[in-house]
Amino acid sequence: MAKKLEPGLAGSHEAIVTEAMLASNVGSGTVSVFSTAMLVALLEGTAVALVQDALEEGQTTVGTAISVSHTAATPLGMKVRFFAELTAISPNGKGLTFRVRAEDEAGPIGEGTHERVVVNREKFETRALAKGQQGA
Numbered sequence: 534m535a536k537k538l539e540p541g542l543a544g545s546h547e548a549i550v551t552e553a554m555l556a557s558n559v560g561s562g563t564v565s566v567f568s569t570a571m572l573v574a575l576l577e578g579t580a581v582a583l584v585q586d587a588l589e590e591g592q593t594t595v596g597t598a599i600s601v602s603h604t605a606a607t608p609l610g611m612k613v614r615f616f617a618e619l620t621a622i623s624p625n626g627k628g629l630t631f632r633v634r635a636e637d638e639a640g641p642i643g644e645g646t647h648e649r650v651v652v653n654r655e656k657f658e659t660r661a662l663a664k665g666q667q668g669a
Contacts, residue, residue: 536587538626543618544583548575550611550637567607572643573599576633580617580647584629594629594649595657601645607637617647627651 536542548554554571556562561570577596584594607613614636621630627650634644 536584538584538587538619538622538629540619540621542583542587543616544579545617546575546579546582546615548613548615550607550609550613552609555609564606565609567611567613567637567642569601569603569643572603572613572635573601575613575615576601576617576635576643576645577647579615580619580629580631580633580649583617583631584619584649588651591653591655592651593654593657594651596647596649598648599633599645601633601643601647603643605637605640605642607642611637611639613637613642620646 550567552558554567555565556568557565559568559570561568577599581594588594616634618632619629620632622628629649629651631647631649633647635642
């Protein structure tokens with residue numbers, strides 16, 4: 534493990550807004566600005582990347598809740614930076630809570646909280662596959 538899973542662990546990620554990220558192209562609106570759906574996805578991805586190196590082999594995290602406000606529009610081609618900070622860990626060590634936020638080159642565009650749970654990747658995927666086969 535390269536990192537220790539503890540509150541205060543923080544990280545960031547940058548992306549340039551592309552055509553594929555626009556609300557008009559992801560089905561979350563009709564305007565050609567950075568979509569809320571992509572904001573949420575990239576904030577979630579930042580949290581995933583932040584803790585992955587601190588987990589045991591075979592473990593990953595899955596999202597269970599997210600509450601984000603998207604307060605400013607970002608145009609095509611502008612750089613956005615996404616931040617995640619681990620703020621709490623449940624007593625059993627499996628539940629993780631993050632403060633997440635994003636800013637473009639002009640300032641803040643969104644913030645909120647995100648929750649994830651540590652799982653064994655193989656067991657989780659096996660259970661999900663079995664669930665899908667129940668209806669077949």
